[in-house]
Amino acid sequence: MDAPDAEGKHPDIATSRFGGNSNVRDAPVLTDAAHDATHNFDMEGLSLYEKKSLLIQRELDAMGMGKHQWYIWSLCGLGYFLDLLWAQAFGLIATPLQKELGFSDGQLGNIFTAFSSGLTAGAFVWGVLVDIIGRRWAFNGTVLITSIFSLCLGAPNTYNAVLVLTAFNGFGIGGNIPIDTTICLEFLPKNRRFLLALLSIFQPLGVIVCSGIAYGFVPKYSCDSDLPSCHSSTLAPGAPCCTKSSNYGWRYLMFTLGGISLFVFSMRFVVFTFQESPKYLLSKGKDEQALKVLENVAKTNGRVSRVTIQSFEELERGHGPDVRSSSESSAEAGTSMIREGGNAVASKSFRDAPMKTIKRELKRVSILFSTPTLARLTILVWIIYAFDYWGFSVAGSFLPTILARKNSSINVSISETYRDYIIIYTPGLVGVALGAFLIQVPHVGRKYAMLLSSLLMAISLFLFAAVNTQASNVGLNTMEYFFQSMFNAILYGWTPEAFPASVRGTASGIASFWGRLFSIFSPLIAAHLLEKSLNGPLYLAGAGVLVCCVAILGLPSRAMVGQKD
Numbered sequence: 001m002d003a004p005d006a007e008g009k010h011p012d013i014a015t016s017r018f019g020g021n022s023n024v025r026d027a028p029v030l031t032d033a034a035h036d037a038t039h040n041f042d043m044e045g046l047s048l049y050e051k052k053s054l055l056i057q058r059e060l061d062a063m064g065m066g067k068h069q070w071y072i073w074s075l076c077g078l079g080y081f082l083d084l085l086w087a088q089a090f091g092l093i094a095t096p097l098q099k100e101l102g103f104s105d106g107q108l109g110n111i112f113t114a115f116s117s118g119l120t121a122g123a124f125v126w127g128v129l130v131d132i133i134g135r136r137w138a139f140n141g142t143v144l145i146t147s148i149f150s151l152c153l154g155a156p157n158t159y160n161a162v163l164v165l166t167a168f169n170g171f172g173i174g175g176n177i178p179i180d181t182t183i184c185l186e187f188l189p190k191n192r193r194f195l196l197a198l199l200s201i202f203q204p205l206g207v208i209v210c211s212g213i214a215y216g217f218v219p220k221y222s223c224d225s226d227l228p229s230c231h232s233s234t235l236a237p238g239a240p241c242c243t244k245s246s247n248y249g250w251r252y253l254m255f256t257l258g259g260i261s262l263f264v265f266s267m268r269f270v271v272f273t274f275q276e277s278p279k280y281l282l283s284k285g286k287d288e289q290a291l292k293v294l295e296n297v298a299k300t301n302g303r304v305s306r307v308t309i310q311s312f313e314e315l316e317r318g319h320g321p322d323v324r325s326s327s328e329s330s331a332e333a334g335t336s337m338i339r340e341g342g343n344a345v346a347s348k349s350f351r352d353a354p355m356k357t358i359k360r361e362l363k364r365v366s367i368l369f370s371t372p373t374l375a376r377l378t379i380l381v382w383i384i385y386a387f388d389y390w391g392f393s394v395a396g397s398f399l400p401t402i403l404a405r406k407n408s409s410i411n412v413s414i415s416e417t418y419r420d421y422i423i424i425y426t427p428g429l430v431g432v433a434l435g436a437f438l439i440q441v442p443h444v445g446r447k448y449a450m451l452l453s454s455l456l457m458a459i460s461l462f463l464f465a466a467v468n469t470q471a472s473n474v475g476l477n478t479m480e481y482f483f484q485s486m487f488n489a490i491l492y493g494w495t496p497e498a499f500p501a502s503v504r505g506t507a508s509g510i511a512s513f514w515g516r517l518f519s520i521f522s523p524l525i526a527a528h529l530l531e532k533s534l535n536g537p538l539y540l541a542g543a544g545v546l547v548c549c550v551a552i553l554g555l556p557s558r559a560m561v562g563q564k565d
Helices: 032-036 048-063 067-101 105-129 135-152 159-174 176-187 194-217 249-271 278-283 287-300 309-318 326-335 354-367 372-409 414-425 428-439 446-466 470-498 501-532 536-553 557-561
Strands: none
Touching: 048 278, 048 287, 048 309, 067 105, 067 135, 067 159, 067 176, 067 194, 067 249, 067 287, 067 372, 067 414, 105 135, 105 159, 105 176, 105 372, 105 501, 135 159, 135 176, 135 249, 159 176, 176 194, 176 278, 194 249, 194 414, 194 428, 194 470, 278 287, 287 309, 354 501, 372 414, 372 446, 372 470, 372 501, 372 536, 414 470, 428 446, 428 470, 446 470, 446 536, 470 501, 501 536
């Protein structure tokens, strides 16, 4: 255990500045559920770490959804907010950026691929680091990296510099979703876990904010649409062209979004000091520090925690004569701990015995194919994720550019086009809320809700390729984003529940990997299609989503109700 500092605080423990110093002498006592949690029932067959973890979870369940949980949920939501804030940004600046730097349509996809590559690397690296350096450092580190590189994105004058900064920006963003989901899961009471799906509502909010800021900057501070790039090889000497000084709109957008990212970092690191996850501390054998965090959470909520070190000692006595020290048992259990919510598996054994760990994890993956039904479910979920990411990566990257070009051909101004973006993305908030709601409605059916939303998303893409009026362009783009948001909210909320707890994180993590992988090369294909036809990327995205529809039809019915654990 780490030694206390000069003030008597442990370095792994921080106190919330939102009510963390509240007086708890007269705080309400928790219900009997908290007291019952200290008794060794329903724990047969569990390891000592799992028993302690269950004890803490029961205490969190007894606390309910208090102030501390709402702070955590909101701050994790800001991570989701940044995720699509930046994903949307590159689509919105593609046209003025291309106008200034003079790269071809075929090179346009490289920007989105650079971002997706950064996201993929970030999701993997931070997914491993979160179990090595802890939740707190990863929680803050991802946003800090995003802030640094995003503030630099408005400065470059070359295409290659934009690609490099975009990739590093994606590296910071990429760790946000798995880390935020893990943290939320480890602090939320079980009866509020539907809020994990509702975190997705911050994503369309990020898109709307990005579109609104772009509407304020890009049309006003961009080159005339008929000016060629100053980097064009066919530009005559002395001919007017799109200069940096006349095209600052996209740079202003980057600087502003960088400032927002820095604000989110300050909220996490300065305004609210995140407390390390008790379950992570247990996995490292730091039982007393885990209890300190639990006490601070209870204090913030105006309650008193009844789980004490004596509760853990009672568990150790009841665990049997082969019990090792709390530190040894918890640390070993923590090395094989799987996090729910789509995060990757990480373990201390990767450092100590890599081959042993690899064999263990391969054996864990083999469980996903242990029965015909589970194998079918696993393969179909991975296919759905791969082609869902395929579809919405192409749509999110190229729809703004295609809409701008279609509007330009019918004499719709740049200002109106950027205003249309706000109109298009606002209903996505309702789509996410509807998706999260449908997860809780047993008789509606998640399978058919996902099928309907993905099918309508694909149809909207095909219809957009066939029409070109301002009203139809806005309407069909709105339809596409609404059903995309609804589909993803259901998919992300359902996936962890579909698999047994022992392989839940593995299945979700690999599904996310396939999705990220497909989102790397699909923009490259779309960019080459864009050179040949404006509607080529639309057919590519729609076809990918149709693959999702076919895969959804094949999902086992039993898997749609979720696991009991």
